[in-house]
Amino acid sequence: MKPYPMRPGRLIAKAILALAGFLAVFPLVWTALNALKNNVDIITRVPKAIFTPTLANISYILGRDSVLTGLYNSVVACGSAVLIGVVLGLPAAYAVARYPNRFAGDIQFFVLSLRFLPPVAVAIPLMVIWLQVGLYDTLPALIVTYSLLTISVIMWLAIPAFQGVPKEIEEAAFVDGYGAYSVFWRIALPVAARSLIGAIAFSFVLVWNEFLIALMLSSSNAKTLPIVASELSQQGMNVPWGILNASVVLLSLPPLLFLGVLSGFLNSVFRQKKN
Amino acid sequence: MSAIVCSHVDKAYGATSVIRDLNLAIEEHEFVVFLGPSGCGKSTLLRMLAGLEDISGGEVSIGGTVVNDLEPGDRGIAMVFQNYALYPHMTIFDNVAFGLKRQKVPAAEIKKRVDAVAKTLGLEPYLGRKPTELSGGQQQRVAIARAMIKTPKVFLFDEPLSNLDAKLRNHMRVEIARLHQSLKTTTVYVTHDQLEAMTLADRIVLLKDGVIEQIGSPAEIYRRPGNLFVAGFIGTPNMNFIEAMVGKGKDGWTLTGAGTVLSLQGGDFHLQHGDRVMLGIRPPDLKTAEAGAGNLLQGTADLIEFHGNDALVTFGSGGKEISALVPARECPALRAPVRYSFDEESIHLFDATSGASLRKQ
Numbered sequence: 246m247k248p249y250p251m252r253p254g255r256l257i258a259k260a261i262l263a264l265a266g267f268l269a270v271f272p273l274v275w276t277a278l279n280a281l282k283n284n285v286d287i288i289t290r291v292p293k294a295i296f297t298p299t300l301a302n303i304s305y306i307l308g309r310d311s312v313l314t315g316l317y318n319s320v321v322a323c324g325s326a327v328l329i330g331v332v333l334g335l336p337a338a339y340a341v342a343r344y345p346n347r348f349a350g351d352i353q354f355f356v357l358s359l360r361f362l363p364p365v366a367v368a369i370p371l372m373v374i375w376l377q378v379g380l381y382d383t384l385p386a387l388i389v390t391y392s393l394l395t396i397s398v399i400m401w402l403a404i405p406a407f408q409g410v411p412k413e414i415e416e417a418a419f420v421d422g423y424g425a426y427s428v429f430w431r432i433a434l435p436v437a438a439r440s441l442i443g444a445i446a447f448s449f450v451l452v453w454n455e456f457l458i459a460l461m462l463s464s465s466n467a468k469t470l471p472i473v474a475s476e477l478s479q480q481g482m483n484v485p486w487g488i489l490n491a492s493v494v495l496l497s498l499p500p501l502l503f504l505g506v507l508s509g510f511l512n513s514v515f516r517q518k519k520n
Numbered sequence: 521m522s523a524i525v526c527s528h529v530d531k532a533y534g535a536t537s538v539i540r541d542l543n544l545a546i547e548e549h550e551f552v553v554f555l556g557p558s559g560c561g562k563s564t565l566l567r568m569l570a571g572l573e574d575i576s577g578g579e580v581s582i583g584g585t586v587v588n589d590l591e592p593g594d595r596g597i598a599m600v601f602q603n604y605a606l607y608p609h610m611t612i613f614d615n616v617a618f619g620l621k622r623q624k625v626p627a628a629e630i631k632k633r634v635d636a637v638a639k640t641l642g643l644e645p646y647l648g649r650k651p652t653e654l655s656g657g658q659q660q661r662v663a664i665a666r667a668m669i670k671t672p673k674v675f676l677f678d679e680p681l682s683n684l685d686a687k688l689r690n691h692m693r694v695e696i697a698r699l700h701q702s703l704k705t706t707t708v709y710v711t712h713d714q715l716e717a718m719t720l721a722d723r724i725v726l727l728k729d730g731v732i733e734q735i736g737s738p739a740e741i742y743r744r745p746g747n748l749f750v751a752g753f754i755g756t757p758n759m760n761f762i763e764a765m766v767g768k769g770k771d772g773w774t775l776t777g778a779g780t781v782l783s784l785q786g787g788d789f790h791l792q793h794g795d796r797v798m799l800g801i802r803p804p805d806l807k808t809a810e811a812g813a814g815n816l817l818q819g820t821a822d823l824i825e826f827h828g829n830d831a832l833v834t835f836g837s838g839g840k841e842i843s844a845l846v847p848a849r850e851c852p853a854l855r856a857p858v859r860y861s862f863d864e865e866s867i868h869l870f871d872a873t874s875g876a877s878l879r880k881q
Contacts, residue, residue, distance in 0.1 A: 411605065413601040413602075413605035414605045414606070414608070416592075416601070417601060417607070419572065419593065420570060420572075420592045420597065420598065420599045420619075421618050421622055422591075422593025422619055423622055424591070424593075432607060436607075436608055436609055438609075
């Protein structure tokens, strides 16, 4: 193929694209750079692109027990909640998509309505419940609460994904002698996998970044990483910018890793054989 | 044994009845085509045979076994879908082998059988590919391979060719006919295309609104349509219909309609003086009239459609549009007066109210 000649319109379009890309990426890069800077390099009047890097911020972050506990709590709470969301949400979504009964519409609306509510409206009653049960400020309480979010999000996104699987493909599998469960495992899940993985990733990011509910359901033991990170900025007038930036980097890594692993998995499943 | 018997079969979705008291026997090795306009219930009936739709009433048996409550996989059937319905995440090999894997056939035998089927259908080069990398015709061939490999008692085809372009459709039609000649598996084939039905079928089951209008060989259905609907549905170009009044003639009967009076011997039909009837004549049965010929239909040629060997001439007679398919060399000029006649053997007469054929059995 011959390259297009660079017309002015095309040039402008490319410039806009580059600008948009810069706007999206620069804050992230700057955050990552700041995480490697000494505080003096950050609060200079003229921003510095060249500086002597330091790992002090990162080692400070990783050296603090509260951060490590927060990281552990976040990984366990979000990981478990997403797992529960997948185990319960996907079959539920498939059932609603393929075997709708007269309640299917109500179920879908109910699931969505869980997301209409402001989180506070959910968090306060839940806080009272967990206090009564004696599970306040524990991981199980957080996992169950987050599972409500992941199940509803995964269901909401997975129902259309399953509906998008052509019905005839599943019928062909029935004719080939497979039962409803095999059809779910061997046909519906792999065919819808692309959209489903998007739904799972989205639910993970949602609970990973969740702040308000975690704030209300934890006081010390079950604090998640967003809570811990926010506390770092409450250390008086002298804001430790480098440490804050390092904690942001730490906070951003797991979702990125998660997405990376998922998309790698996707590619391995769906890579087209080239002739 | 792979005969199919439907007795008093009903299908209803809630209060909507789709198929009503349908009785049908399909013999072993037979190729039966369900033909009808869209919404006539032909696909629903096929899906009931397959077990993909519940049977609301009556009984369906395949090979002597009542299958009403059997799962699709236990009915000894294989089905080819309109949109191929290949498993998109599997290779062609796995697509074809999927049913055998379920039957716990040893891997070595699966390989042998897939290779054999692939050879028959010319799919060997594609076994390692995914369905999306194949053309429509190739995909449909994979779907047929997937059905063949199970050596089913019955093949079910649900409009298998309607997603293909015209040329490929002809080609695949011939392949399906050859396949049936060599395998002799009982086949039920659903289509709305009468050419497919006429060329493939041993017998055609013509359906309308969930009721069988006529069952018969393609020739029977074409030559002896049992009612007005069948007569109008089968045959391209469509049969001409002329509403007429029966009268007693001097040595037979007269039909008065479309601005003319025709005389018949009428020995083949149940006729009574004063009956209102529909006279049906297929366009190819109208011949350019020679001098002195009787039973003339005449008018001015309004429209001429050139088909190659033939031309379809449409003219008005007594306020009624009539078409004649004549050899192209006899084609008149547009707006020229035309005169056509017909042989009595080639006409059809139907009761104008009930639509039933008046032909004596």
